[in-house]
Amino acid sequence: MSSKESNREDDSIPTIADSRFKQTFKNVQGLLKGRSFPGKVLITRTSEPPDMSMLYSPNSGRSFSDNDIGPSEQVDRTFEDGYLNDSSPDSNSSSNKMKSSSSSVQDLSNQLQKTSMGGEATGSARVMKFTKELSTPTVILERLRELAWSGVPNYMRPTVWRLLLGYAPPNSDRREGILRRKRLEYIDCVAQYYDIPDTDRTDEEINMLRQIAVDCPRTVPEVSFFQQEEVQKSLERILYTWAIRHPASGYVQGINDLATPFLVVFLSEYLEGNIDGWSMSNLPQATILDVEADCYWCLSKLLDCMQDHYTFAQPGIQRLVFKLKELVRRIDEPVSKHMEDQGLEFLQFAFRWFNCILIREIPFQLVTRLWDTYIAEGDSLPNFLVYISASFLLTWSDELQKLDFQEMVMFLQHLPTQSLTDVELEMVLSQAYMWYTMFNSSPSHLAN
Template sequence: MTGANEDKGKVAKLQTLLRTTSSRLSGRLGLPTRKQSEDGPDLPIARVSEEGMPGRGDGAAEDAVAAGPGVTGLGGAAGGGAAGAAGGTAGGAFDGNGSLGAGGLTREQLAAAVAAAAAGGGGGGGLMHQAPIPEHRVRKFHKLLQEPVVDLDALRELSWSGVPLTLRPQVWRLLSGYLPPAKSRQAHTLARRRREYADMVPEYYDIPHEERSEDEVAAYRQVAVDVPRTAPNVPFFHEPIIQESLQRLLYIWGIRHPASGYVQGMNDLVTPFLAVFLAEHLPGPMEGWGAAALNESVMLEVEADCYWCLCKLIEGIQDHYTYAQPGIQRAVFRIKELVRRCEAEVSDHLDSENVDFIQFALRWVNCLLVRELPFCLALRLWDTYLAEGTGFSEFLIYLSAAFLLSWRDRLTRLEFQDLILFLQRLPTADWSEPQLERVLSEAFILRSSYGDAQSHLRQG
């Protein structure tokens, strides 16, 4: 009994640390704290700064003034239309999982979705909306990127708190290891890797169907079923040229990675890359993009960039997609253990209602939380994932736990059926960056508190 009491005492101390750390950060940095509510955790509105500690939220009024017009970049993208409005107009096309059916969006639904998005409202202001980034941080990015050899460690540290829209393509290529840090080699490397991808298209994709093996035909059909379901709230992704591009690069990825092959959910992982790299060729808000401005040459370049960055992203989570998905099962188990250790009340309530974490967290881990957030926040999340590098799969454990616990008050009041419905359709449509930043901050604190206490996260 003495050992059990000591263990409880340690857990209580860690819980106190989480809460007092949040309060201290608020006091030191002048941040407002918020009581625990159904809308989010008891945390300051904070980012993790380039120094690696939670820092002042970039959404503060003085930061917005300092950033000035145009700092958020990409033409008018930062002030675009609605992120969440597009989904509501296409409701008839959704299946039971909240995804589009195999037929995709009709022209009428596309037109209605675009009109709704252009009307504004919801989701923080646009499909690629970004909160203002302080001018001093933007200058730091430019300074790093102008060096003859980019300091990748410094770039990761700075990018963790968000990358300016106009710099995302270059920064993401660097963080993914797609571009070398030496500026003198970047143009040559980019051209070579794009040629390599272009050579894969006739070798693997542009071949008669009858020349494919049974496994290849099955993979082709699976990709063809999933692509129309991709990002239902982003109408531009349902343009024929984009659908064909997604089909091509996902099929080629699967054929070239036979250990796992293509797995459902991978289509979601490529969408942030696709949006960011397309933005180099399509000016203005994403809601106003037109497929007529694209041609096959441009799409092959964008595809190549997406392909190589996707390769790097999945490299660290390959066992998430191999047979029986052991990586996902381990991750879900560790999320459950972490929640049990730091918020026993939530864990006990889920157990008492016979809710298994696999019922909701499998999709979170499989799709890296993309399906749980407005699209603009998925882009922001990718900044942090890529900044984490090979350790991002570990950070995903803490992020998923923090995401779950941001609803702690509501969860403990719901019974089984309502719990399942709530966890599978979380009300995040109106979330903007402050809500995500609070979850990222809590994930950072959880990792700081539990990262060295691996006995609390038994591997199973």
């Protein structure tokens, strides 16, 4: 989030930095059980299959429950409620926050012990905060962004994403009309650019459409939903229309992955249950086009801050890879030196990380939670991606230092994340934000 946005925050509301720091301190001090920060995240593996419940889609009209938030969010609220009451309003700098936070470890431990008893109440309280913000005549985006950074209840996610991406207006009176107009505009674009014979396309456009048609069946192959013909056709329409209307980059492999979280989230307003049981063939064509329109516009908004990631030679991604290398060197010199000694270039694995913003590196059922934080970051997302990637990479610092060049390449291209849990993902995000707080304020840090 930009400093300008932070300055607009109401004085009666804790700043976003304060809130995230408290969440970060909780995660790192509590879940790492005493490790001093910044520290390394230790991700453990479980034998349990991935929980697909976070892709469940209740109707928007049903009442909320604690199932709408993850267990780590329940911990967040239990800790934060106690911490907010104890923290000093005069502590503004990150260093002061860290010093005052260190003296609160015992209080933190006591709060964590109460999690099992207080999780239900704090979970409901968190959903109530979202409900309160979304029910106002004009949503205050800074407050909504602060809440969304730590995760959005599943059935509220479509509304929250539309608002934070600037697709839906904060004013509730204007929202329905603007969404209707933008959806009609998308339908017109499809008719103008997609629903035409190849004889009306240039050779470049024909080749681009063919490449998209090849990539769509390859998108998220481990999730059967994306193998449905109707789903692939929707992706094809969205991606081709976007590429035609953004000629500076056109279609680049990897953008197909970026459309998938939007498709799942906006379909969740119409399809219930586990994503493995979804079928778009049961939906009216008008509904499918509305969903596609929302995906198209939100994808466009997301990519607005990353345009140079997908232009010729993708300079934006190369810049982030360089920053990641420098950040890892500052945080964990032993693993940085080992990778350098073995001749491993960050470009060999991190290019895909940034190109697909880590979608291919984690189980798909965790992607929407990760994207809550992405979307809450707004225009700051590209920079924050560097810190998320560093936190993600250094999860395996000890393992990497035991591998030679070939073993490291294979390991980093096939990370053991199949059993990654939502709590472990929260740890990665919290570690990333802590490093962002510690390092990014330095004017000379990671020069372009």
